[in-house]
Amino acid sequence: MGSLMTGHRQLVALVLALAAMMSNLALADTASQVYERVKASIVVVKAYDRAGRAVGLGSGVVLPSGDIVTNWHVLEKGVRYTAGRGAKATSATLKAGDPEKDLCLLSAPGVAATPARLGRTAALKVGEPVFAVGAPQGLELSLSEGIVSQLRGGPPPIIQTTVAISPGSSGGGLFNAQGELVGITTFYLKEGQSLNFALPVEWISQVARRKPPRPGTVVADKKPGAPEPGAGGAGSWLDKAAALEKAGDYPGLLAHCRQWTRAEPGDALAWFSLGNAYGELGRHREAVEAYREALRLKPDYADAWYNLGVAYGKLGRHREAVEACREALRLKPDYADAWNNLGVAYFLLGNRSAALEAVKELRRYDPQQADKLFNLILKP
Numbered sequence: 001m002g003s004l005m006t007g008h009r010q011l012v013a014l015v016l017a018l019a020a021m022m023s024n025l026a027l028a029d030t031a032s033q034v035y036e037r038v039k040a041s042i043v044v045v046k047a048y049d050r051a052g053r054a055v056g057l058g059s060g061v062v063l064p065s066g067d068i069v070t071n072w073h074v075l076e077k078g079v080r081y082t083a084g085r086g087a088k089a090t091s092a093t094l095k096a097g098d099p100e101k102d103l104c105l106l107s108a109p110g111v112a113a114t115p116a117r118l119g120r121t122a123a124l125k126v127g128e129p130v131f132a133v134g135a136p137q138g139l140e141l142s143l144s145e146g147i148v149s150q151l152r153g154g155p156p157p158i159i160q161t162t163v164a165i166s167p168g169s170s171g172g173g174l175f176n177a178q179g180e181l182v183g184i185t186t187f188y189l190k191e192g193q194s195l196n197f198a199l200p201v202e203w204i205s206q207v208a209r210r211k212p213p214r215p216g217t218v219v220a221d222k223k224p225g226a227p228e229p230g231a232g233g234a235g236s237w238l239d240k241a242a243a244l245e246k247a248g249d250y251p252g253l254l255a256h257c258r259q260w261t262r263a264e265p266g267d268a269l270a271w272f273s274l275g276n277a278y279g280e281l282g283r284h285r286e287a288v289e290a291y292r293e294a295l296r297l298k299p300d301y302a303d304a305w306y307n308l309g310v311a312y313g314k315l316g317r318h319r320e321a322v323e324a325c326r327e328a329l330r331l332k333p334d335y336a337d338a339w340n341n342l343g344v345a346y347f348l349l350g351n352r353s354a355a356l357e358a359v360k361e362l363r364r365y366d367p368q369q370a371d372k373l374f375n376l377i378l379k380p
Contacts (some may be wrong), residue, residue, distance in 0.1 A: 011040040029177055034131045035143045037179035040114035043085055045070045045092070045106065045171060047078025053263050059134035059172030060106065061181060062113040068092065068106040069204055070171030071186055072241070075106075083108040085140055097212030101203050102186060104212060114374035116173060117182030120157045132163045132198075134172020142169075146196075152247025156200035159178045160249070165196040174198040179239045186240075197243065209219045223279050237264070237322045241273045250280040268298035275307060302331040306338050311343060321345040336366040343373045352377060 004245075029037065032229055035211050045068065047056030058074030068083050076092065082089040083106055097104030112215040131145045146162030158291030159174065165185050174183035183198030237260045244253040256281055257274035275290035291308040295301055325342035335366060343358030355377050363370035 008155075022350055029179060030130060031143065031145050034175055034177065034179050035133065038116060038131075038175050038181075041116035042133045042135075042141060042173060042179075042268060043068060043083045043108075043111060043113055044140055045074055046082045046089070048080045048082075049077065050079055052080075055112050058170040059185070060186065061171070061173040062115050063204065064104075064115045064118065065105075065208075066109070066115070067208075068111070069184060069207075070104060070106065071184065072097050072102045072104045074171050075104060076328060078086070083111050085112075088112060094212050096208050096210050098207045098210045099202075100242075101183065101199065101207055102197060103203055103207045104185060105204075105208055114176075116181040117179060117343075118201055118204075119176050119178070119182040121202055122150075122154070122160060124151060124159065124182060126150060126175065129177050130159075130161055130163055130182065130252055131175045132165065132172055133171065133175070134169040134185060149343050150249075153243075154200070156202040158200065158243055158247050159198040161171065161198060162249075163194050163196055163198075165198075181230045183379075187241075197217060199241075199243075224343065236272070237267075238336055245276070246330055247279075250277055253277040254281060268296060268301055268304070270295045271297065272301070272304050272307070275304070276312070276358060279307065279314075282309045282314075285309040288315070299329055302328045302338075305331065306335065306341070309338070309341055309345070313341065313348075318345045318348045318351075322349070334365050336362060336369060339365065340369050340373055347377050 002298045034205065041062045043060045043062060045058050045060040045091060046054055055077040056074045058070055059071040060068040061067055076099070079093060081092040083092045084090050090108045092106040092108035095105045095107045100121070126149045127146050128143065131149055133143050135142065139253050144164040146164070146226060148159060150160040150164050151157035152160055159182070161174065164176065169185045170346045172185045173181050174185050182201050184201070185196070185198045205240060210340060241253060241256055241260070244256055244316060254274070255276040257270065257277045260267070260270040261274055271294035272288050275294065278287035278290055288311045291304050291311060294304045295308065305324050305328035309321045312318070312321035312324055322342060322345045325338045328338040329342065332338070339362035339368070340360050343355045343362065346355035346358060359370050359374045359377065
């Protein structure tokens with residue numbers, strides 16, 4: 001009798017498990033169903049300069065607020081904008097924007113669209129199916145599908161996906177299997193296989209609080225180690241490099257920076273970023289060459305001199321490390337990290353007195369770091 005009851009309970013448990021599984025499967029729509037659910041939320045966004053010439057083309061997603069979210073780099077060169085589908089384009093106004101996050105919001109009261117339902121990027125799992133709808137190459141309402149291949153950085157994370165992304169896809173929607181907006185498709189790496197990325201939907205609420213820069217202003221993002229605006233045409237190249245670096249995707253960063261240097265060989269920041277990618281991957285000889293090229297283009301680039309010194313140190317070329325640190329300090333005398341590395345290089349060369357002089361200078365800017373260096377130098 002006991003074995004019959006046990007068998008009965010096991011059968012009930014199995015039936016309940018199968019029912020739950022079937023319920024979960026029923027919640028996940030097919031690609032066709034997702035497309036039908038979300039297509040009315042997608043619009044084409046265009047930017048025009050003062051002469052009326054088109055200077056930006058991308059996709060946009062209509063939000064529950066009625067605003068349209070798209071990528072900043074789609075609109076950054078424009079002063080006038082439209083949103084819509086086919087021949088029905090409506091004039092739009094730039095309402096909010098954050099060039100660093102590469103997102104902005106447009107107001108287009110006359111646009112005919114249905115708001116998307118918002119999901120959560122933070123709830124995604126690697127391997128989960130996702131679907132992108134946008135206008136790649138200007139082909140409106142194109143659907144592509146794939147999976148979440150990785151979630152990088154965060155929270156909330158940037159989404160790496162196998163979903164195909166092409167020029168014109170920027171600003172489009174990435175949806176989960178329930179048809180909820182979980183990301184904004186942003187960029188892809190030509191040199192990689194299925195290396196496509198989307199920004200987290202959670203960033204939209206943050207961007208909504210940011211007043212956009214003046215229309216027509218191309219923002220050269222100011223990062224630690226970046227040249228002053230105007231030294232190179234960083235634009236969205238830098239945003240993408242920063243996203244990859246933040247996510248710890250150094251092979252992706254390397255591929256991106258190689259593409260950047262080919263596209264803009266006169267940009268010191270591109271070569272600096274390439275050096276950083278090589279350095280993170282332990283390829284210090286190639287990092288030296290990249291930093292050298294950055295310095296040929298911008299000799300007063302203190303951070304490039306500092307990073308060059310770091311790369312020389314990794315290679316055991318301590319005399320050259322000293323020279324590079326000295327150049328960084330000539331340009332930026334309060335550069336604490338450069339004083340620290342100068343002291344380390346002198347110590348490794350056996351010049352303890354010069355190392356102690358570096359400690360003395362370092363103490364003016366970072367006493368705690370100076371104490372650590374002092375203890376290293378005097379260690380028996």
